[in-house]
Amino acid sequence: MSETKSSPHTHTNTSTKADTLAASVISSSNPQEIYDVVVVGAGPIGLATAIGLRKRGIENVLVIDQTRAFRQVGQTVDLLPNGLQALKHLDPNAYEEVKNTGLCLLNSKQSNGQKTVEPTQKQQLPKTSPRWTYKNFQGEIIQSISLSFDDWFKDYGEGRVSISWYNLQTTLRQLLPQDRVKANHRCINVVNEPEKGCVRIDCVSDTRIEANPYAYWTDGQKDNDMQPQNSDIVPQEIATKSIRAKLIVAADGINSTVRRLLYTDTQYHDFARPEYSGFAAISCREIAEVAKEIRTKLEEDFFQGSRIVTITNDEISGNSVFINNISMMLFRRPTGELGYIIHLALPLESVQGKSESSLINLALQELEKAGFPDSLKQLVRISPPAKMQQRPYYIHRATISDSLQVCNPTDLNTEANPAKIPPAWSVGRIVLVGDAAHGMPPFMAQGANQGFEDALIITTLIAKIAENNNWDDLQAIAKAFEKYECLRRPLIAYVQQATLKRSPHSSDNEWQEYSQQMYCRNFDEVIEAL
Template sequence: MAQAPRAVVVGGGIGGLTAAVALHRRGWEVTVLEWAPSLAPVGAGISLAPNSLRALDVIGLGDEIRELAAWQGDGGLRAPSGRWLMRTSAAAMAERFGGPLVVLHRAALIDHLAARLPEGTVRTAAPASLIDPGDPGDAGDVARPARVGTPDGELEAELVVGADGIHSAVRRALFPEHGGPVYSGFTTWRVVIPVPGAAFASHESWGRGRIWGTHPLKDGRVYAYAAAMVPAGGRAPDDERAELVRLFGDWHDPIPAVIAAARPEDVLRHDVHHIAEPLPAFHRGRVVLLGDAAHAMPPTLGQGGNQAIEDAVVLAHHSDPEGPDFAAYTVARKPRTTAIVRQAVGAARLNMMRSRPGIVLRNAAIAMVSKAGPGLFLRSFDSIADWRPPGPPYASDRAHTP
């Protein structure tokens, strides 16, 4: 029996682990190198839209996650005063896109992905560096494997997946002339906590240069996030919980209660960056990039992790162990993700707007769209949520509705 080709995945986040599972199912011998001491992700939630849930169907995980997660959509968009600008419906979304939008803790998704890999696949506390991107031997060149350096020595592989995040070292090694990510103009705060006595619908609230979102999880906790237009690199003079009180403490319920339930150590703060200038390709030699390493985007569409999951299953689709086609992966993924990055940047300009007259016009337009029915609002999400994985045996045409 021929030896299985070797794949090294640099990065043990959601995109890297999804790629590892998908490649393993295709017959690759996979090693995941994660620099952190464990796979435990930051304490935050993640929304998964129908497009990424269909991608998880490819690796047999979609229904597990649908069952585990809270279905999102019954709620809407509010002003800081609490006035509803727009109501949304989980049923309308599921009907339009053939599946729900769900939210869960990132750790739960990481755990379920890691459980699909053979024991010993994932190496933690394992920083990695790309030494040689290798060459697949196209156009008469001599084929050679890629080489990755680790504290325990070099690894050779027929495929290296750079899934090492926004500040990807693999990306810098492949495209040193690229400018890398830029500051998106705002920072975010996130918490996942129990909030005793809280009962509310999912919502996102838009203020002047600030937004807040609150979503109940299926396990009884609350996932909340906030964002504000501030200079890069800032930190609160006391603690980040106190900063949330200053920025959002006078907003509508349940926002003050969520802040009050958080401890300072529960609050995560991160500046937001995105890749404004698309990379020339998502591959070079035997190395491919996926997720934030390839196309980091603002979180305003909730698609960062979703696009990483899509990347992973499309990569596996084009990675026949007998002859992977890395160029086909770039062709399949670069136009779509470039368009979504631009859409996310445009959404950030809208929901982080600072101009008072602009906000009045924006809110009036949202109210008009809302009166026209949910279909008009959802139409802007059509080209994102209706995506399906490449053809058999990967495509899932099952409908998932409430």
């Protein structure tokens, strides 16, 4: 199969406004190593992919990331049975390291996103299994979920672990050779080089890049201290480098640069960037000074000894719950401070770029409209503005309509009705995984878990390409990537629908069906089917 054949879907020689500058400083005269696989993105999914490839004997792997340095960013990640099973199949050692790190943090110290609180003598192991409860305004329990690894293991044959994004990234990064993970490599172009049987990635290293509005929480309008991500701006002084690989796995997040480069100048340009999901979050990281009467009221009505509880105006009727579009998660840090995250459906312009005081006013306005109790509104009123954050949630939809079922990803390459059919997750030698393929809000805690499943499937298929020495067989590569997508896309569509509708919480039957689909699959059978 000729590598020079192209179509609107397989175009990889993508032009950006950085191309002219990049072309003027990139030297192609020196021979360079061609990696078997380059993974773009050194988040947990990209790192797990590299670990899985090396476990399967593909050691000529490089991971690149645009971050200038690995910093403590991100929030807590809940690794559920499906994600942990996928990680165990990727590499049992990685599974053990992540599980032990998460359990250690749960039992001896608490990760708080941007910082870690060391254990004190007052922090004892819980006498009973900690639980995350969902309650209505009257304090009635709508749903109660155990946070115990052992409880989940008993129910699903695998546990549950909560771990900060940074600790998860660090644990996985330390399992790779240091020289195989390169920071400060921001991808600006991908170019097909058929004569060399590879793809070239052009990267720049720079310290002046705009913050990514998609990836992390932002504090009002102050973005200058955020971790720079995925900017289109190319300053005048840059260091540029080209890297070549037989295959590229793009795990560079919801605002994937690789995805944008692949689809911007094609019929799928509407899918090049993430779509706002319609949901956003307003958060206060911590409130240290809380009046005794407010703290007492919150304890009596909602916490009742728990450290985390979600309050919603969902209405209970028989065995069903009518879902509304606002919820408030309250949490209490081991050191006593209170905090909250309010999830709500809002127009994007309502939250984006707002000042800290505006976020407080917006939160109060929405809580008032939804009829939230006074104690919760009082907590918001005393929120320190400097601790306020906002985060819109974005998505790459697996399907555009609920009725669209994708059973053959090659159908996505047709010219028929391209506006309604999302592009395939692969183009030639390049494949998208994790949030780059199908990011979604975190309501069902499936973002990272589905990403680990992607990593397991794609590493298994790439290992077969290597085993059969099919690195130069574009037909075999296309078939492998089609298998990956045919297996993954229908499940992702189901997860996204459940996430946006929060439907599994609406009845016991739906929750059991969802749990069965998510947590009880046999990954040995999945791999065998490949």
